[in-house]
Amino acid sequence: MTVVGFTELRTANFESWRESARTWRTTAGKLAELENTFRTGVNDGVEAAGWKGRAAGTADRDLEVTVRQIAISASQAQTIGMAAERAASELPAIQALFHAAIQEAETSGLRIVENPAGYTVQAATPTGAAGDPTPADAARQQSAVDGFVARFDTLLRQASEADAGFAATLTTLMPGDVAETRLDAWHDSVEDTRRVAGLYGVGPVPDLDPTQTAAWWRGLSDEQRALYPAAYPRRLGGMDGLPAAVRDTANRIALDQRLTELAPALAGGTSPNHDRREWENLTEIKRVLVAGHARPPGKELILLKFGDKFLDGQVIMSVGDPDRAEHVSISVPGTDATVINGLAGGIKRIDAMQHAADTLTPGGSSNVASVFWLDYDAPEKGVAGLSGSMVGWDRSQEGAPRLNSFVNGVRAQGRDRHITMIAHSYGTAVVGDAARAGSGPGVDDVVSLGSPGMHVKRAQDLHMDPKHVWAERALGTSKDTLVVEGGAYSHGADHKPGGRSLVDTILGEGNDPVTPTDEEFGANVMSGDAHAHDDYWNPGSESLVNQAKIVMGMYNDPNPLQHPRLE
Template sequence: MTTEAVHLRLRVTDPARWQALALSWRRWAALAGRLAAEFGPRVVAVGAGWRGAASAAAARRLDDLRRRLTLFRLHCWLADQVASEFAAALSRARALLGHDRAAALALADRADHEAADRLGQLTMALRTPPQPPPGSGRPDCTTSPAEVHRWWSGLATEERNWLLATEAAWLAGLDGLPAADRDIANRLRLDDLRAELDRAIAGATGRDRDRLRAVRDGLAALSDRLADETGPRAYLLRLDIGEEGQAVVALGDPDRATNVLTHVPGMTADLASFGGELARAERVAGRAAELSPQASTSAVLWLGYDAPDFVDEAASARRAEAAGPVLRHFQEGLRAAHEGPPARQVVLGHSYGSLVVGQAAAAGGFAADGVVFVGSPGVGSDSARELRMPTGEVWSTTSRSDVIQYAAVAPGGFVRDLAVAAAVPVTGPWLAFGRPEHDLWFGPNPSDPEFGARVFASAPGSGHAGYWDRGTPSLDTMAAITLGTAR
């Protein structure tokens, strides 16, 4: 086919058709899940009212049918992933047509070959029944993400499928597992977790029942986003219904992306409110795609810690100190599982989340090419040098109207402000409280030039949550940082 013919085909190709195909596979997986859920009670019923060899044979048959439905769901999701990523690549290629036709055609050609190869592998897998892998060599809690990835890559396809179908709960939390497989493992857990929550709610009272209901509502909203047919394909990388709930969700496959942004939210973030945080991460990825269509960008919401809910909890670094190593491990997993040349990995912390990122980076060897602090109360370090990041890759912004720089003042700084306010007639209060503070609760303000970060502009009226508003300078800069093009 000539270059001109390829160009014409790309111009008339509608990515929405591939998105519709992906959605159809997603719906088949959901239908199979509802059918599989009916087999559990039926197996129990058979055993309760029927004894003997025939009863045992019937129960085995029902259990086998349930396992087959689980495998069917697994393959549906794999097809969904391929079609979704191909549709996204076609959209980026079409966006390039008016600017760089050669780059657009090259992108579409790569995407076509990759999708064909993945679908071919899926077809071959359908012909091979799953089988259990060797019992030895399995990773444990001390295994590094790189070692996890090597172990998984060394398994045959039929062995990986057997583990996904039978041990999803164990695989779901393994950093270093490919995002596509981890997504399947966590999706398979959803029904079980929903049932677990319903049982817990039935036996709970008072505030505990209210908490569980909020987690269940968050789980329902998460399920809706996983089934969404409009936004980028979501990959569920972690799910926990303890406390207020935790979730790690990637938009677009981070293992195949050119750039990966990990967004770490702050105070009050939980499963019930994950949608707003995910939307912020998505806006950065969307703006990055507009600025550079040739580069694929995955945005990850990392709600992988118990964020503080109240001021007294947020006044302590304890939760950030506990979350730092978990975030480090997750980032190592992203690096280990990535396919092709290493992605540019940027980690952004908002509010208390910036302290989490600061704790992760200060330990050294953080698997990130850049860190961004937004509306920070301090990051636990005295200077950008202590974060051990590449030169020029510590970034920070704080809006003039962000209350964090006035509410999270260090105790000593607050005392000095009171003294200035009392000592200087008329203008004392403005001098004391009308300007951003240098010393915040968790250390120097990273948006103070003396800290050593690269400070970028945000809209004066952004407040504490408006940094991601469309058309703001902060959104453009965060997208450029993610791409590695910020100046």
């Protein structure tokens, strides 16, 4: 470790460090702007032009690689700027204490002599001169000398340690790597950020519940909050209780990083099937995000989670910021919902619901944020539209704790917002398990659409006021009939089927099923106009308008005509 000398610390000018930090941060900002311009102006232009075929596919991959390289460079430049900024603030702080100690020593009558070997602190009156101090005075002077020497040495040691730490960090960052084009540089970039983050006291993310997470985040400094998403993007992106904007920033970093990690093996044809499926899922998430880049405020796409716990993927995405909205809806899809075949359609559905809410609101802005929640392994239809996972409870029970955690995370942001959970098909069983397992689902209203059952026989068993439980099923005979009436023999019960064969479960042996639209369930049964299992979101439909009215709490309007229409 290089030792910082007395004269060096006293006379150092750190303005050049500050200027370097500003330059790197400015460079990072310009690279981030370039990434956004390139992505929205070039990538989207190719897609909008309708260019198809093998050449288009190759070009699209090359364009995406270029964008990620720009993003890596922006991240590296920002990290270097933060390291320089930290050095430019900590070392001057040590220097200020050093200057104060020097002034205090001189004011007290001591003399500081600087020399090539370092320095000495001397009493003002040399020993042996006229008026020699008494032994007591000499002892006091020596004590003062020793005290200042100890202070100077401590500050010099702190400066030397800080200088060595910053030098080591900056050496590993290697500014020349900002121009690096290797795709695996993402990993290096994250490691670099973590090293710099350590200078600010940023370490591994703690394992906390949503309420604790919200409190932890609020207790961090501004610098720490700025560093955490870049240093631990994947971990932060999935943490319930963090602000939605923070999760979105972290998840977009983590998404690009993971796609980059998967790319080499996929290109070489050596990737296992799980990685290929993950690539397809993440590519679809990326496609939806890119396609939605130009959405207006209040309709922007916010990525709240993604994952590969299940082969069909995981994703939570919001239209609008749930932390800023007055009303929040959480949409839980049902059977056969996957990232690939469900995300784009799910966003389309909640877009339709938001539009319906806007049309019901004077001025056309309903202040609604709508979340597509696919953080469970939705069952597959299987052969002839039937599967064990579809009639079983395992998938809903496995996903229910994560749904509760997500809702608690939204609540932990502190604002008293109105939250509605809208569940479809098997998704209603997930909501039922989430509600029956504890003190309720933590939301203001629950809407059940095309439900085969919620694993309770009475609305009150959801641990909420039945006046805030709503249900609808499609008119006539359709697939909705098969789902509701056929699925009821498994999901219309209030206990998990056990000891019975699949056939007995379907035929209802030993069961007395009740679904949310049955009178004895006790929910508000809505009068809609859906004629099929997926018709609840048809634009302009009464079914869709009913949902929007519930999401906005219009059942409290003094005008009964504004209430959801009931049978």
